[in-house]
Amino acid sequence: MxxxxxxxxxxxxxxxxxxxxxxxxxxxxxxxxxxxxxxxxxxxxxxxxxxxxxxxxxxxxxxxxxxxxxxxxxxxxxxxxxxxxxxxxxxxxxxxxxxxxxxxxxxxxxxxxxxxxxxxxxxxxxxxxxxxxxxxxxxxxxxxxxxxxxxxxxxxxxxxxxxxxxxxxxxxxKDLKKHEERCDFSFRTCQYCYKKKIMKKNLQNHLVSNCKIARKCQNFPKCAYIGTRDQVETHQEDDCAFTEIYCTTCLKTILRRDKDTHSCIETLRTLLCEKQNFLDKKTSKLSKITEENSKLRIMLENMKKTLLEKCEYEGKLKREIKRVTKESMKLTSPKKSCSKGSDLVTKRQRTVDQASPSRLKRTTRGRNC
Ligand SMILES: [Zn+2]
Ligand SMILES: [Zn+2]
Ligand SMILES: [Zn+2]
Ligand SMILES: [Zn+2]
Ligand SMILES: [Zn+2]
Ligand SMILES: [Zn+2]
Ligand SMILES: [Zn+2]
Structure with a gap:
């Protein structure tokens, strides 16, 4: 014991x-x-x-x-x-x-x-x-x-x-060890400026914002690369997946990470498709405008027709007024005392009206226009 x-x-x-x-x-x-x-x-x-x-x-x-x-x-x-x-x-x-x-x-x-x-x-x-x-x-x-x-x-x-x-x-x-090895609250030392006791959860922020030595890639935050000034320059020049490079064949700018999968034909096709889409949009807009125009034209045509009808009606009215005025004048004139005569006039008028309606129509049309 x-x-x-x-x-x-x-x-x-x-x-x-x-x-x-x-x-x-x-x-x-x-x-x-x-x-x-x-x-x-x-x-x-x-x-x-x-x-x-x-x-x-x-x-x-x-x-x-x-x-x-x-x-x-x-x-x-x-x-x-x-x-x-x-x-x-x-x-x-x-x-x-x-x-x-x-x-x-x-x-x-x-x-x-x-x-x-x-x-x-x-x-x-x-x-x-x-x-x-x-x-x-x-x-x-x-x-x-x-x-x-x-x-x-x-x-x-x-x-x-x-x-x-x-x-x-x-x-x-076992679980404690596994956790403590990567605990966010554990202390780390900055590998660039050697500042000590930086909490693991704050280390990235230190490297990105506060470290006097470490530099971040110009494509941050898409690219998380961090290094010394020289390392970052070399990285951007030679390695960074997000650096833009120029395709000498199709003259387009592409990301380095797309270099291997980039196809000039495909790029040009996409470009063509984009232009075609743009054109299609314009065409559909144009056809819409044309459609609207024709609708307006029809409307105008209808209005013209209505106006003509109104004019015709107005002409008829005017003629009627004239006739009525004439008749009333005849009736009110001193000669009209002979009722026989007046009957005769009415009779003749009726005969004329019955005999040639086409003549009347012709005259009306001529006047209306
Ligand atoms: Zn035993
Ligand atoms: Zn022991
Ligand atoms: Zn055991
Ligand atoms: Zn912990
Ligand atoms: Zn540092
Ligand atoms: Zn980078
Ligand atoms: Zn290309």
Missing amino acids: ISKPPRQQTVSLKAVRYSSTPQSESTDDTYSGPENVEDYCKTHGTKYCLDKQDNCLSLFSRIFIENATQNQERVKAIFTSNDKGIMNVIQMLKCNLCHDILQASSIVCDSCKLCYCVECQENYVIETNSNCLNECSGEFSDLHDENQKFLLKCLKFKCENAQKGCESSFKTL
């Missing part, structure tokens, strides 16, 4: 306290980021190690309780009732083969009580022809320790950049 060093016990308890109040007194200045070599396990050369060694402590300090309000009391009870301290509690959650936190579906050796991920144990059998690290007979059960199962469910690791704003957290070291 390993005796518990008092210093480890202190740190372990702090880790549990830290989890209940995430924004603790720790600040960016005191935070030991990935640059800190002390974070690395000297035995395994990685910072993702849950060994009971002093140099792996930063990982323990990042363990927190998910849904703290519900689970905190029970976790605290497990930790305080366990006389071996947090380090040994964490060992209880470890796979003895991959040394990562056990996966949800894991197994425990019935004889020696060592725990393994199912996958790790299966691989171990294939590689060594043995079932267990202690070469037990090979009877395994699902995890059945309730405290162990509970802790596996609610303990998680915060990203190492939690203090800088990253809110990601993970159950296994």
Whole structure:
């Protein structure tokens, strides 16, 4: 049995306290980021190690309780009732083969009580022809320790950049490592001006807008190339897919990326098609105007006809008025006292009217025009 060093016990308890109040007194200045070599396990050369060694402590300090309000009391009870301290509690959650936190579906050796991920144990059998690290007979059960199962469910690791704003957290070291390698909040050093501690998510902005050395391609943002002044000039001259080049055959300007697929005939055909389309549009516009014109002409024709009819009618009216005026004058004149005479006139008039309607028509037409 390993005796518990008092210093480890202190740190372990702090880790549990830290989890209940995430924004603790720790600040960016005191935070030991990935640059800190002390974070690395000297035995395994990685910072993702849950060994009971002093140099792996930063990982323990990042363990927190998910849904703290519900689970905190029970976790605290497990930790305080366990006389071996947090380090040994964490060992209880470890796979003895991959040394990562056990996966949800894991197994425990019935004889020696060592725990393994199912996958790790299966691989171990294939590689060594043995079932267990202690070469037990090979009877395994699902995890059945309730405290162990509970802790596996609610303990998680915060990203190492939690203090800088990253809110990601993970159950296994494998996932934690995968995330931290490309966490947006991790620090990077500019490869051009060597400015340090630029957050990964701000690095592109630094290179594009703030770096004193780095230059961007003139075709930014279509082209994302960044380099020194010389590199960018060479890139634009020789490589940039978005630089415009001149086709000496069809005399058109094309993008360099289209150089291999560019066909002069195709380009000319497209140009011709564009012109044809333009022409077609104009033609259809013209035919529309012509159509409108003919409509207007018909309308004009109709109006002319109506006018003629009106004129004709007016002429008839005028003649009628004249005739009536004449007759009324005859009637009102002093000679008209002879009623016989007047009868005669009326009779003659009627005969004339009946005899030659064509003559009347002819005269009317002549007058109307
Ligand atoms: Zn280690
Ligand atoms: Zn494993
Ligand atoms: Zn065993
Ligand atoms: Zn992160
Ligand atoms: Zn820079
Ligand atoms: Zn470019
Ligand atoms: Zn061409």
